[in-house]
Amino acid sequence: MKKGMVLGCVVLGLMMLLSSEVMAQSPYGTVDVTRAEEALAVSSTPSGKITFGNLKIIPALALEEVYDDNIYLTNGSNNTTEQVVSDWIFHAKPAIAFDYTLPGRGSVQVGYAGDFAYYADTSFNDWHDNTGFLKFDYQAPGGLVLGLNEVYANLSDPYGAPNQFGLGVPQTKRWIDNLNTKAGWNFSNQFMVLGYYNYYIQDYQQESDFTQDYDVNEFGLGLQTRLGGKTWGFLRYHYGYQDFYSTPAGSGVTDQNNASFHYNRVSTGLTWDSGAKFAGELNFGYIWVDYDNPIDSQGNPYENKNTWNAATNINYFATPTTTLSLAIARALRNTGSNTAQFYTDTGVSLGLAQVFLQKFTLTAQAAYARYDYNIPTNPTETQDNYLGSIGVNYQIWNWLNAGVAYTYLKKESNYPANDYTDNRVIFSLRGVY
Secondary structure, three states: OHHHHHHHHHHHHHHHHHOHHHHOOOOOOOOOOHHHHHHHHHHHOOOOOEEEOOEEEEEEEEEEEEEEOOOOOOOOOOOOOOOOOOEEEEEEEEEEEEEEEEOOOEEEEEEEEEEEEEEOOOHHHOEEEEEEEEEEEEEOOOOEEEEEEEEEEEEOOOOOOOOOOOOOOOOOOEEEEEEEEEEEEEEOOOEEEEEEEEEEEEEEOOHHHHHHOEEEEEEEEEEEEEEEOOEEEEEEEEEEEEEEOOOOOOOOOOOOOOOOEEEEEEEEEEEEOOOOOEEEEEEEEEEEEEEOOOEOOOOOEOOOEEEEEEEEEEEEEEEOOEEEEEEEEEEEEEOOOOOOOEEEEEEEEEEEEEEEOOOEEEEEEEEEEEEEEEOOOOOOOEEEEEEEEEEEEEEEEOOEEEEEEEEEEEEEEOOHHHOEEEEEEEEEEEEEO
């Protein structure tokens, strides 16, 4: 079982690192969650040798050397805005988590994760991310269920938001706060009624990036019933409102023409108790999006949209040494407050992690995502996004591992200016005590 736990943590960390550009996903499709997930990864580790009663303190440090042959994700068509530049990037990633167990009821976790990136030749691109998190899970024997998960991140990385804004642009300074809560009742561990409130806000430092400033309030109700063993089936309804709150004078964007919208979403699927052969959720649904305003700042009409969506992310622990992963994502994404442009993001990812010779772990992933744009007054753009990765980790000691990985990224568009290809080689040393 311990090998399985270690393997699951390795998979989680690598999948989040390698798939951020292709598969970043959230329940309502508009949240930069990649850094937040990485911040929570340290609290999932089976390590934690520093204990004080029910309190476990988990320090961690990762050192990475990355060779990236296209740091700006450009197509090389010219030597100014599309110049292909390669560089070595050193990452120092300190983290610490405090995990307090509530015996028989749950736990409280609080912590910090940082990512400090230093470029060898283009040091003006250096960036720093700092993320803090709080997670609370509580289930009383009498049936009361409470949950809270909050992440605050101050970011300047080039990974971009899920709508691709800032992708490949180092020092895109922004902060996010992502809050997810639930409260409800578990009836005899067979049926649950849950209420949800989620809040998300992102704010970009540069005034020229104001089109990306928004917050989301989301309210939900869920019913969950046990289907047998450790498997639950669920049905959920959410209502949400996304407000683009920045309208600088002279920008032409006002509360009467921005891209603010509200939505209704229904989802259903499966989820599992801790310790099951499966982890994560099988989640599919349908979403109805209605814009507040009839036209954008250029006079183009907003188009209300109804479509299916998905937020499926499953790990299957086939054996104590083999984990298979599946992710299916579909979301509607707005490109900014100043335009009626949006696109549907549909993607799938398959992953494998295999322990061999006791101390080695092989990881592999293949992912594909298609972006179908609705572009006012222009022909429709489509983008095909591909990711492939493979890596090997060696467990030096039970608290220290070293690894090497290769990642291939490619974007193909019917607008060639948006194409790029990127190759990365990652050497890492990670310690979690």
